[in-house]
Amino acid sequence: MNKKDFKRVQDRLGGVSRRDFMKLCSTLAATMALSTTVAPKIANAITSPTRPPVIWIHGSECTGCSMSLLRSEHPTLETLIFDLISLDFHETLSAGAGHQAEEALHKSVSENAGKFILVIEGAIPLANEGIFCRIAGHNFVDVVKDIGEQAGAVIAIGSCATWGGVAAMDPNPTGCVGVDEVLPDTQVIALPGCPPNPYNLLSTIIHYLTFKKMPALDDENRPKFAYGRLIHEHCERRPHFDNGRFARKFGDEGHRQGYCLYYLGCKGPVTHANCSTSQFGDAGSGCWPVGIGHPCFGCAEKGVGFNVPQFTTSPVIHTTPVAGHAPITVERGEGASSGSSALMAGIAGAAIGAGAVFTAKLGGKEDKNENKEA
Template sequence: MSDNRILETLAGQGISRRAFLKYCATLASLMALPPSAGKAFAEALAKAPRPSVIWLPFQECTGCTESITRSHSPSIEGMIFDMISLDYQETLMAAAGHQAEAALHEAMERNMGKYILIVDGSVPLGLDGAYSCIAGRSNLEMLKEVAQGAAAIVAMGSCAAYGGLPKANPNPTGAVAVSDVIKDKPIVNIPGCPPIPAVITGVLAHYLTFGSLPELDHLGRPKSFYGETIHDRCYRRPFYDQGKFAKTFDDEGARKGWCLFELGCKGPVTYNACASVKWNGGTSWPVESGHGCLGCSEPDFWDAGSFYKALSMPANPLKLAAGAAVAGAVAGIAISVSNKARKGAAKTGHETTTLADLEKHHE
């Protein structure tokens, strides 16, 4: 299967060259690439072989899979799945049990060093990885084995990219990101809880077209999608600049669509494409629906204070303040007692100087 050329496969499914060109143009637009890149996509993709993709789910909620597969079907994003040979995906594959494991190993052997590994979910390290096992093997063991033969790894969703919710304080399972385990393979992080479907397809298309991962930021995210903050691209931004804020979720400001900063919006510190790509086929996105951004594409967003606390407010209640005030008072009193004692000592030690003493000194 994986030897087929992409365009031939698509044609077999009734997808014409023009539909393909349209898809590539849209993809380039989504990735904020110059419009001419659409043509480059189309030319390269038409000739590219379908790569084998192995998708491993670890400590996750299947929300990422839902996000991709439930994207307004049949979709432009869905088309990417016709371009790849998805050889192992527990949730989607018909096989189960030993058959599924056999499919995994067959795909690995056949495409050794060439397949793309998609991981969603974090990797638990606690109790030797016993918190999450597939076919009696820990996620850690499986990841190490499958990653060995991968050409590149896509860490899908905030859990795989940064540890996500499982890693939230106090991190009972010892969850870590894929990049904490695998150090010798190119890894692209596609964070989000879940990530935007167009982002994963964009990254796969880039890989298919150019044979490399897109340019990444310092957190391993593709710059084309994570290059700007939600706040920078937010249509409510003018209200922030004017100082017009919704104070509650149902006040006049909220009804007028004012800025949600004071309601805890993390837009100013969150890098993602929601404001431009939007969700559910471009229908809307969180801020447009009246709720502030949670910051789900940032590491440890879960522990970055309450979702409903403004960024300028303390992340946690102050615990040391009362104790410190008491300690300060005690220190102050102790020093004043010591001062009083010194004063008393000076007073008792005081000797009256007479004129005779001074004269004696003078001699």
């Protein structure tokens, strides 16, 4: 990024220093699990006057994903939509209405066909040809097909847009589905959550602007940097889980002590998301459900949130066996002795066995001393 480009950005961002701007770009790189050496590329991408615009449309939803975006502070909303990404259209934030808003939408679509990033918030009703969600005289399903086929990239934000979410709860009379079912020939990037963290969206868009492609995705088309691990793996209460300290009822001694919420129905062991590390609302540490004492609902996982009863326990995929250190002595230039190898095998077997016993214990009867430290 040359000095002329940065001067233009500096004026838009209210005199931000080059150092602070590059720190922001480095933070974005870290959020996407990339080396900070790509920060200059990110800086060039988000300062380019020719970057593709973002068009945001709404279906059957509560606008919670947009509300989450409104509460982002680093960067603030106006910086985000005017300087980091070019938000050409957003029905909730639009100053215009009616025919004026529709004209702005279709003008941006036609002028940027094949280039713009389409963000879809909300599920898509299919029952009765989609009459349960109509916008400007058109069924939403037809709007998605028309605009989606002209987009350069499509992002489904929130669980409703990803797989139906709360709008598709049984018995689902309106036939709500996720975007991928309406655009089967298009790769739809999924950012589930109710709501998802706004920085997951920002990082995904910035990655696309920088590298002209989406970040690495899992088999559900979710960005791995945000959904590559289970919440249970990096939960702040995980040490209590590993040591068998659990809350059994809201307000009991274990709950007041901040123990693991597994027996209160926490869905962290089966939910892929980065809630515990990114958290919400720029409100500081602990601003996510488990951080304030409520079990994870599993809103970001298809088939869990809005499907599995809140207070039922979930299966545990990853457990931690009892830790131990093998007293191995290896002479210089030689491999491990047969004795030390046997010792390692014994410890490994004990660890695996301990893990299996611990897993089995989760489904066993309540221990009267459950909430007492050993």
